[in-house]
Amino acid sequence: MKAQRLLADYMKAHWFLYVVAILFMMTANIIQSYYPKVLGDFTDHLQAAGITVSIIEKYSLLLLGIGLGYGVLFGVGQYVVMRLGRKFEYHTRGKLFGHFTTLSESYYSKNGVGRLLSFVMNDVTAVREAMSMGLNHTVNSIILLVSVVVMMAVSSIPIYLIFVCVLPLLVIPFAVVYFGPQIRKRSTKVQESLARMTESAEEQFGGIRVTKKFAVEPIMRGRFGKTVDKILENQLRLVRMTSVFQALLPFLGALSLIISIVFGGYLTIHNHISLGNFVSLTLYLRMMVNPLQQIGNVINAMQRARASLDRLNGLLSIQPDIRELPTAKPVDLQAADISIRGLTFAYPDSTQEALRDIHLTIGRGKTLGIIGKTGSGKTTLVKLLLRIYNPPLGTVRIGRDDIHDATLESLRNQIAYVPQDGFLFSTTIRDNIAFFNRESAFKSVEMAAKQAQIYDNIVEFPDKFDTKLGERGFTLSGGQRQRSSLARGFIKNAPILIMDDSVSAVDAVTETKIIENLRLSRKNKTTIIIAHRISAIKHADEIIVLDEGKIVQRGTHQQLLAEDGVYASLYSIQEEGTRYAEGHR
């Protein structure tokens, strides 16, 4: 859906309130346009009959009426429009967030969090401002201008005088046509540099611990400084352009006033027009300057909003690259083997193949171990099983069906994936563990914590399972974080559990206990364990060794040890390391 559609749909849904607000503001401005006429008449009265109490009473009451009428009607109209604007902002942010949730990992790997935030913050605000201010000012200005022109036309001020005085103001539309597109271009640049700053700030804050440990704060300040400098540079270019534009408008207003004083004054001296007409004319012209200036502001705001709308359109038009086929059916992973045939895969935008000609069957209820050098394609393989990326058609099957024929929900609901650096939310440890179902019984949360060997730590925390974790769970150590995220995977008790190097940060004794718990609790359930340490996978029914995206060895632990290959040499290095460590205890 296009961003303009969002805006149009919203306005259509609230058309009644908009009409009421516009009517209020129109009436307010019509009332206000009487003000110069009243002062003009007052001047004529003064000139004809001198000042009297009754004249003062009459005109002050009239002016009070105009003031009150304008104030109340305009105030209510403006309130309604502003309120609608804020609601639009709220509504649009919700829609954008909804869209974000549909986008796949490849989008997030290319766009930083800061950039995404900037859509939700800066762009939505720019559109809201243009919408509220635009409507307010446009209605006010147009109605006031029309009323003033009508009032002048029906007054006894000669038309030729009005025309000559208004002449400089007619330049305004041309100025708008000239400046508008340039302002828009510069606004786009400002929005883009704001997005880059938010992105940089997010990254810098995220990496603040690393920065502190390496004492490279000046580099960090320098990097951030560059993004801020760029904003300043772009903003100043925008400000220069808008300032010239906005200064031009009052200048033209002043010019028309000067003409009215010179020409109108001349006509008054020679009794061609009354003194009251002369006063009214100058006041009318003065009254036209503000609305004209406001129209200029509205055009600026509209240009900014157009730039933001274009960015939002770009975002909303991105189609998630992982989509479900209309014919997709739920699958039952408990009842089917997974077979991979001739799977070769390269990441989008990458020419290098991350996986090459993989043939593998993961039998139901079996445990598969995956080992291999860093970057050998282990995580890629499981990402394809989860359809975080799309495997080529026909290469991955669940039972007899292609994985593309499965609904994403059924697939992901039946797989518990535990990554190496499991993200923890700023909530209680209990909610973090029971993430997939917040309603899980406390008993199951405790059980999962025990299986992941984190229970003993949690009961020592100040509020035990109700301990709130800080931003990203920083109050926990690396190993505790990893085990909490492991508990989150265990509690799901899913037909398939994938542990992606998720015991790397625990000591050997804890690892052995976790693996033992795993074997007991996951009897007859499929488990895939990716690890760098052989100790974590040696019990598996089958182990594959990946190297540069290819399976170079496969078999049980014993079979692989018997072969002269990567596995056996890795084993002897790791064993030697363990013996060495034990010898030095």
Ligand SMILES: Nc1ncnc2c1ncn2[C@@H]1O[C@H](COP(=O)(O)OP(=O)(O)OP(=O)(O)O)[C@@H](O)[C@H]1O
């Ligand atoms: N999103 C991505 N876009 C492009 N290339 C990627 C992406 N993710 C991984 N790669 C590349 O794909 C290859 C395999 O990466 P993968 O993460 O599967 O390795 P791994 O065996 O899990 O490594 P590790 O043991 O370090 O976790 C690497 O060369 C990596 O650079």
